[in-house]
Structures are given as C-alpha cells and as structure tokens.
Amino acid sequence: MGRARGGLAGLLTATAISQVGNVVALVALPWFVLETTGSAARTGLTAFATTVPLAAGAIGAGPLVDRLGPRRTAVLADLGAACAIGAIPLAHAAGRLHFGLLLALAFAAGAFEAPGRTARRSLLPALAVQSGTSLERANAVATVTEHLGYLIGAPLAGVLIGVVGAAGSLWLDAGSYAVSALITITTVAVAGARAGRPPVLAGLRFVRSSPIIRTFFVIWTAGAFLVTPLSAVLLPVYARERFGGAAALAAMVTALGAGGLIGALAFSVAARRLPRRPAFLTMWIVYPLLTCLLIGLPPIVPALLVLAAIGVVTGGYDPLEVTIHQENTPEELRPQVFAVLLAAEMTAVPLAMLTYGLLIDVAGLRAATALYAAGNVLLGAYAITARPARRLDRPRTSTSFTA
Known part of the structure; x- marks a missing residue:
C-alpha cells in the first residue's frame, strides 16, 4: 500500500513540477512574441504552433501508450519536450532565434506533450485504485496540482x-520536464505494454456509442475552443493594452490559478457527499455569467476578482468531468478514449488561438471578449439541457464495450 501511494504521489508531483514550468512558459512565450513583434496575430500564431501538434500527436497517442506502456511513454515525452523547449533560449542566446525557428520548436514541444498527457491520464485511475484513493479525490488532487x-x-x-528576460525564463520549463521524467522513473511502478491490445479505432467507436461520453465529448471540445484562449491570447493582450506590463498578466494568471486551487480543494473535500447533478447545473449557470462580466474590460481589481471566481468554478468542475470520463470508460480502452478526447481538445485549441488572435487584430479586444462570453453562454445552455447529463447521479451498473 505504501508503494502504491508513493506511485500516485510521484505521478502527481511530477505533473505539478512540469505544470509550474508550463505556466512560466504560458506567460513568458506570448510576452516574448508581443515584446519582439507587437502583433496579437503572431502571438496567436505562436500559440497555434504550440498546440496544433497536440492534436496530431494525440491521434496516435492511444496506440503508442498501449505499445510502450504509460510509464515509459510519459518519461520519453517529458524528455523530448525538455529538449524542444530548452532549444528556444539556447538559440536566442546564440543569436539564431528567428520567428520561424521559434514556431518550429514550439511545434516540436507540443508534439511530445500529447503522448505524455495521455499516458499520465491513463496511469492515474489504476494508481488511485492501488492506493485506496477514490477517483474523485485523486482527480481533485490532480486539479489542485495544476492550479x-x-x-x-x-x-x-x-x-x-x-x-533574465522572457526567452531565458523558458529554461525553467525545460528543466521542469526533465525533473518530471526523473520523478516518474523513480517513483511510478512499471506499467508495460499490455497483451491483447484493442483495435486502433476502438476508442473512437466507444466515444460514438456511449451517450454520456459523447455528450461530454461535445462539452470538452467546445469548452477547449472557448476557455483556453482566455489565458493564452485574451489576457496577454488585455494586460498589455490596459495595464501596460507583464506584472498585470502574471497577476491575472495567478488569480485564475488561486481560484482554481480553491475550487479543486473544495471539490476534494466534498466530492463523496456532493450530489453531482445539482453541482453540475450550478457550475454551468454561474460560469457563463462570470464570463459576461469580462466584456466591459474592467479595471485590474474587479478583473482579478472575476478571474478568481472563474477559477473557482472551473477548478471544481474539471475533476468532476474527468471522473465521469474514467468511470464510464472500460479500463482497457482508457488510453485510446483519453487520446480521442485529447485529440478533439487539441484540434479546437489551435483553431481558437488563431481565431481570437485575428479577431483582436481586426475587431479589437472587446469584440473578442464578447465572443468568448457569448460562446460560453451557449455552451452552458447545451450542458444544462443535454439529456445524458441529467443522469449523472444514477449508479453505474457496468461498463462494457465490444470492439
């Protein structure tokens, strides 16, 4: 039991460390592009180059995790991402970093991240069961580490x-991936390739055949298009145009993270007693209303309060949704189903980055923020009215699938 708990703790620690580096890059990379080019469109294009390979990588991530095993895949993915991210400040220091090379390295880093995410998500349910931790609690703690x-x-x-400058800050992201790989190697029990791997398209067939997974597939994908550009495109431009400095951007991202931490902690405490359907409804009513408050581009203090509140709701919602994915997916299909979900998410994200970046250049920040809020209102209406999502509290009798 102690070793099993160590495996879960190791996985969560590795994820947390790499997440710190990722957030540094989330702030530093768009700021570097804005600082050197002054273009919101190029900022969106850089985010596009970082995220679009995740979609392609995720398509093959499920079979890759099946073949190599989730532990080995997670380690190799972290090491590859460390090399790609580390090459950015290295090239900058050598005076060789032009915009095209920056895009190529960002693309390479994203290509390694997809298999790593799929592998870690596949490892978590088994490690939770081995350690005697409920899925809700394990997913809530994973969300806590993210925030x-x-x-x-x-x-x-x-x-x-x-x-050290925006480019130099990326060394931390590269180092965090390397440390994450080391922790995974030394703490997570070996999980090799399984015999009798399911067919390549089994995950896609299961998503299509399961009403509740199909419904949450729509929420997951649309949410990725609508939510991700907030911190990656909207907030950098917001901070630069209205408040004039990277400190404001850091404060905004911190407010999101602090709110998310509070929401995830609250969910981890109340998860076992929380009625899912009322919680689901409350989250999808409150969250869209909060996004509407950003349309007016409020001053820094009200903006921080709204962003913190958005973080609270999303921090509580994320582990709930991931738990539903895990509970309703057969264990043998989890790598492939999670890869399908990640592929859909990462197809939506780069398109959103480009859309919002171009919209800001053409119509301005306020118009892009209005699109962000309107889209979330529509998504909330779908989530509330979707029939499969009305049965969240019904006990699940079995999960079966025939490929």
Whole structure:
C-alpha cells in the first residue's frame, strides 16, 4: 500500500513540477512574441504552433501508450519536450532565434506533450485504485496540482521575465520536464505494454456509442475552443493594452490559478457527499455569467476578482468531468478514449488561438471578449439541457464495450 501511494504521489508531483514550468512558459512565450513583434496575430500564431501538434500527436497517442506502456511513454515525452523547449533560449542566446525557428520548436514541444498527457491520464485511475484513493479525490488532487502550478508559476514568471528576460525564463520549463521524467522513473511502478491490445479505432467507436461520453465529448471540445484562449491570447493582450506590463498578466494568471486551487480543494473535500447533478447545473449557470462580466474590460481589481471566481468554478468542475470520463470508460480502452478526447481538445485549441488572435487584430479586444462570453453562454445552455447529463447521479451498473 505504501508503494502504491508513493506511485500516485510521484505521478502527481511530477505533473505539478512540469505544470509550474508550463505556466512560466504560458506567460513568458506570448510576452516574448508581443515584446519582439507587437502583433496579437503572431502571438496567436505562436500559440497555434504550440498546440496544433497536440492534436496530431494525440491521434496516435492511444496506440503508442498501449505499445510502450504509460510509464515509459510519459518519461520519453517529458524528455523530448525538455529538449524542444530548452532549444528556444539556447538559440536566442546564440543569436539564431528567428520567428520561424521559434514556431518550429514550439511545434516540436507540443508534439511530445500529447503522448505524455495521455499516458499520465491513463496511469492515474489504476494508481488511485492501488492506493485506496477514490477517483474523485485523486482527480481533485490532480486539479489542485495544476492550479498550484498557476499560483506558483505566474508570479515566478513575472520575476524571471524582469531578471533574465522572457526567452531565458523558458529554461525553467525545460528543466521542469526533465525533473518530471526523473520523478516518474523513480517513483511510478512499471506499467508495460499490455497483451491483447484493442483495435486502433476502438476508442473512437466507444466515444460514438456511449451517450454520456459523447455528450461530454461535445462539452470538452467546445469548452477547449472557448476557455483556453482566455489565458493564452485574451489576457496577454488585455494586460498589455490596459495595464501596460507583464506584472498585470502574471497577476491575472495567478488569480485564475488561486481560484482554481480553491475550487479543486473544495471539490476534494466534498466530492463523496456532493450530489453531482445539482453541482453540475450550478457550475454551468454561474460560469457563463462570470464570463459576461469580462466584456466591459474592467479595471485590474474587479478583473482579478472575476478571474478568481472563474477559477473557482472551473477548478471544481474539471475533476468532476474527468471522473465521469474514467468511470464510464472500460479500463482497457482508457488510453485510446483519453487520446480521442485529447485529440478533439487539441484540434479546437489551435483553431481558437488563431481565431481570437485575428479577431483582436481586426475587431479589437472587446469584440473578442464578447465572443468568448457569448460562446460560453451557449455552451452552458447545451450542458444544462443535454439529456445524458441529467443522469449523472444514477449508479453505474457496468461498463462494457465490444470492439
């Protein structure tokens, strides 16, 4: 039991450390592009180059995890991402970093991240069961580590940008991937390739055949298009145009992370007693209303309060949704189903980055923020009215699938 708990703790620690580095990059990379080019469109294009390979990588991630095993895949993915991210400040220091090379390295980093995410998501349910931890609690703790990354990484990025510059700050992201790989190697029990791997398209067939997974597939994908550009495109431009500095951007991302941490902690405490359907409804009513408050581009203090509140709702919702994915997916299909979900998410994200970046250049920040809010209102209406999502509290009798 102690070793099993160590495996779960190791996986969560590795994820947390890499997340801190990712948040530093989330602040530093768009700021570097805005600082050197002054273009919101190029900022969106850089985010596009970082995320679009995740979609392609995720398509093959399920079979890859089946073949190599989730532990080995997670380690190799972390090491590959460390090399790609580390090459950015290295090329910058050598005076060789032009915009095309930056896009190529960002693309390479994203290509390694997809198999790593799929592998870690596949490892978590088994490690939770082995350690005697409920899925709700394990997913809530995983969400806590994600938002701790925002809480620690965002102010750290503001300091690092001021001290070593935006490009130099990316060394932390590269190092965090390397440390994550080391922790995974030394703490997570070996999980090799399984015999009798399911067919390549089994995950896609299961998503299509399961009403509840299909419904959450829509929410997951549309949510990725609508939510991700907030911190990656909207907030950098918001901070630059209205408040004039990286410190404001770091404060905004920190507010999101702090709110998310509070929401995830609250869910981890109340998860076993929380009635799912009422919680689901409350989250999808409150969250869209909060996004509407950003349309007016409020001053820094009200903006931070709204962003913190958005973080609270999303921090509580994320582990609930992931738990539903896990509970309703057969264990043998989890790598492939999670890869399908990740592929859909990462197809939506780069398109959103380009859309929002171009919209800001053409119509302005306020118009892009209005699109963000309107889309979330429509998504909330779909989530509330979707019939399969009305049965969240019904006990699940079995999960079976025939490929």
